[in-house]
Amino acid sequence: MAGMDRARVVERVRVHPVALFAIVDAYQRRSDDTPRIIGTLLGTFQKGTVEVKAAFPVPHQETEDEVSVDLEFASNMLELHKKVNTKDSIVGWFATGATITAHSNLINEYYIRTTTISTGPVHVTIDTALTGGKMGINAYRRAVMGVPGRTQGSLFFSVPCEVCSYSAERVAVKEMLGGKKVGDKTLSLGTDPEQVLRSTEKMLEVLQRIGDYVDDVLGGRVVADSSVGRMLSDVVASVPSIDPEQFESMVTSGMEDLLMVVYLANITQAQLSLGEKLTSIL
């Protein structure tokens, strides 16, 4: 699978939130003398798109003149990862910090040797120093420039980088987002009726926005967009017009089923505790 696409250049990078979280966490745990951390990115490369599924930090030292990377650590960690996920391979490396330094080239060399993408590894930077007021996430790939045969340098091309996630991951991220405005750092998982409440609130919000938009259009404040209008009319038409009696009977039968199940559940629990009491008496 990967063999067919090896010749393609990396066109796009999609990162899973897990990798980003791992990088930030590693950055927070770094020892004080290293201003930035680097590490390996694991994932898959298909049809020009690199999907980064995991990341782990690699200890390294950086001085003015030289860079040393603990390669043994990197390969050991890779071995362990492979035991669990056999499909992932090294697709690149990451570094924290906003810019690409001269040392990046050297580190890149190492990764060229170990990555499975034949056109070169992907380099992702995460700006944990928050320059510019936000945490920039960028991806690059290296290209050789200069006159062939003479001095050659490398240029890091920027590659579009987006975040993708599985639906379960999305749910988790959203739960965590709920806690971002609160002062304290913790967030407890909501109970189920709260979930229903939240979903209804969201739907109300959406409806509100639509209502406002329609008002604007009618009031002439916004130019009417016919495609939007058509979509809206589709939505309205899709609400089935049911005979109110039928609807009532549907709702009541649904409720009866649910109440019956609740009743059965309560009976079973009562039976259980009774049974336990009896066996303990015997």
Added chain:
Amino acid sequence: MAASAAVAASGTVKEESFKVENVQVDGLVVLKIIQHCEQEGGGPEAVQGNLLGLVDEVNKRVEITNCFPTPHRGDEEEEDSGQLQEYQIEMMRLMREVNVDHMLVGWYQSTFVRSSINRTLVESQFTYQKAIKASVVLLYDPVQTVQGCLSLKAYRLSEAAMEMCRDSWEYSVDYLNKLDVTHSEMLEEIPVKIHNSHLVKVLLCELSRKDPEPEPVDFLSLGTSVELEKNVRLLMSAIDDVGGDAGKFSNYQRQVARHQQQVQQSLQKRQQENAHRASRGDAPLQEEDVSKLKVPQCPSRLDSLLLGKQISGYCQDARQFASQSLAKLFLARALQDQ
């Protein structure tokens, strides 16, 4: 097994008894667990892994700051625990090098609805808890999470349960009475909180900018009977199991009664013999060794306890689910009226 391997690797044993009141999980751990399940998932085997972190005794809290998956063995059951142990030791060593908390505080497992409260779970948790007083097991339900509600629960064995496991694996009825353990007290659930440092929160804001996800509005859909059916079916099979277990137990009781009778009879016979012999002037015979009659084995009550726990779990789920659906139905009716 995975539990004993990790326990041997951890090397920390605390002697004092420890009560854990809440569990704090880092966002990173949640995402890693989810990803592991997604990648391996679908199969009948649950995915497993270990949890690393810190134990905060002052606040009676277990903080879980990192985790790593354990490779599941597939069909080669003979693959020795030695390899697994090496994997865990190696992983923890590497984590230590990058300043990750390398203390083992528990393990996680994926479940399907609630169907994995069974004997292996208890045994594994017991092994962990014996060595690391504060260890917890995190159960993650991928099915429920996809529907929009992150389902992550932490459990520990209660004190009574620990004692029971420690002393014997037999679980006879008298023993249970002595300890007064009901099914709800075997495993205790601990509230879970998700914790993120501020830098990670910045990351979250960035993520929400880059990845505006569509709202899972179909959480509000009314077609919910499938879920309910599944739940009820699981409940029924669990009840069948309990029925089977109860049957076994009543068998056992009958056997005990019979055994008693036999003992009585043989004693009586002995006595009669002795009386005879005494009347004839012979020396009385030795009391026959009554313990030669086999005492019937008491079946393990652990299964019934666990089944009880599972059933109550299903009942709770059913009730929660029903309350949600009722709310939705009321909503629909209110809308219709308008």
